[in-house]
Amino acid sequence: MKKHIIIIGSILLNVLFGQAYTLESCETNISGNTPEFFQKYFQCVDASLSESGNYINLYFNGLAPYESWYYPNGDPNHIDWYSQGQGSFLIPNAYITEVNYVVSIPVNPEARPNLSIDGDAVDGEVGTSNFEYPMGSVGSALNGVNMFNPCASPPDVIEDEAASFDLYNGHPAGGELYHYHTTSPGPLEVLQHKGLIQTTTVGSGEIEVYGIMCDGVVVLGCTELDGSTPNSSDWDAQNGHVHDMVDEEGTTMFTNRYHTHICYDDITEDDTDGNGFQEHEFTPEISYYKTPGMGQSFERCNSMTSPIENDMLALDDEFIPIEFSLYQNYPNPFNPTTNIDFDLSQNGQVELAIFDLMGKRIRTLVYGYEKAGYKSITWDATNDFGQSVSAGMYFYRISAGDFHSVKKMVLLK
Ligand SMILES: [Zn+2]
Ligand SMILES: [Zn+2]
Secondary structure, three states: OHHHHHHHHHHHHHHHHOOOOOOOOOOOEEOOOOOHHHHHHOOOOEEEEEOOOOEEEEEEOOOOOOOEOOOOOOOOOEOOOOOOOOOOOOOOOOOOOOOOEEEEEEOOOOEOOOOOOOHHHHOOOOOOOOOEOOOOEEEEEOOOOEEEOOOOOOOOOHHHHHHHOOOOOEEOOOOOOOEEOEOOHHHHHHHHHOOOOOOOOOOOOOOOEEEEEOOOOEEEOOOOOOOOOOOHHHOOOOOEEEEEEEOOOOOEEEEEEEEEEOOOOOOOOOOOOOOOOOOOOEOOOEOOEOOOOOOOOOOOOOOEOOOOOOEOOOOOOOOOOOOOEEOOOEOOOEOOEEEEEEEEOOOEEEEEEEEOOOOOEEEEEEEEEEOOEEEEEEEEOOOHHHOOOOOEEEEEEEEEOOEEEEEEEEEOO
16 A cells, blocks of 8 residues: 555656656667667667768757756756856856757768868867867767857857856756767766766766767767777877777777867866967867868758758668669778668569679678568678688679669778
8 A cells, every 4th residue: 555655656746747857768769770889879869870871860859868957947857056166157047958959970071181280270269260160069979968169159268168067067058059068977877878887987987988079070088989098199189080999899880080089187278288289178179070061161060950861761671662772881981891771672582792893702792582671781891701801992782683783882991
C-alpha cells in the first residue's frame, strides 16, 4: 500500500512539473549511415546523412541536458544561482528555451587555399580576417548544446563574458541559443554516459572530445581520441593541427582531420608560450575549412532552420527504391574502411567489386542474389587476403541486371 502511494506520488510529480531533461531522458537518433564518430560520441541529437552523402545533418532542440540556473524557475532542470568566483554574475532574464535547429557538417571538408594564420586570426575580434568565424553559432557540442564563436559581442572580450557562464561554462544571451564558447564538463558527461571515460573534470578526461564545428573542425581537449597527449609542437596559433583521428580501439574516426586542442588551464589574454598570439581557451577563431554551402561567405556556418540538403531517406527492408543507384562511398578519402551504399529496385543477381587503376580486381564485395532495397557495404582495405592494399585511387563497380555503375575512391595512408 505504501509503495503504491509512492508510485502514484512520483507519477503525479512528473505530471505536475514535467520530467527533467537529462542524458537519460533526451532523445538520440543517430543514423547508421553517418560516420562512426557521430554514432560513438553524440547524445541528445538527431544525425542523418544528406541525400548526396556530402553532409551530416545534426538536429537539436536547444536544451541543455543537465541542471542550470539558466533554466527558468519551476523547470525541473532549474537550480538556484550561486557565485562561482569574483565578478561572477547571472545574466538577467536569460533562459534556456527550446529552439529547433540544424547544422550541416561536411563529411569531407575542404581546406581553404592559402590559409595563413596571423595575428588577426587570434585577436579576439570578429570580422578582421576572411577566415574568421561569424558571430553566432559555429557548431555543436556532443550533448547537443550550441557552440558559439570564440568571441563575446563586440567590443567585449570573451574573458569578460566568462563571468556570466554557469557551472557548465555555458549561457544564453539576448534570446539566442544557450551556448558554449569553450571546454565544458557537459560533453564529457556524454562520454561518461556512454562508458568511454570515468572522469568528467575538464582537462582530466581519459579522452576529451567536445564537439564539432559546422565546417568540420573537431574540438578536443588536451587528450586525443586514443587517450594520448597531443604533440604541442605541431600546433598552430589556433591550437590546431592535422592528423588521423584514431580512437582508443584503433578505429579511424577521421583521416587527416584538422582539429583543435584546448589545453589551457587559465583564462588568459597573455602570450605565455611566446608564439606571438594571446592564448584562447575557446573554440578556434578561424575556419580552417571552407564553410559549407557558401564558399568564402560565412552565413551558412550557423544554426539553420533547414539543412543544406535534405536527409537521405531512412530506408528499411520493406522499402523498394524506384531505380538502381550507386552512391559515393564515405568517408572518402578513407583509411582503412569506407562504406558503399546502393539501391536495388529489383531482386536479382548483383556484383559489387573493387578494381585498381590497371583494372585489376582487388576484391569482390558482393556476388550473388540480392533482394531489392537499400544496401550498405563496408570495405576494409587492410585485411584483403592478409595483405595491405597500397594507397591510391580505386574504382568500385556494381552490376545488377542491366544496371552498371562505376565510381572512384581514394585510399590515403
Ligand atoms: Zn556567449
Ligand atoms: Zn591532435
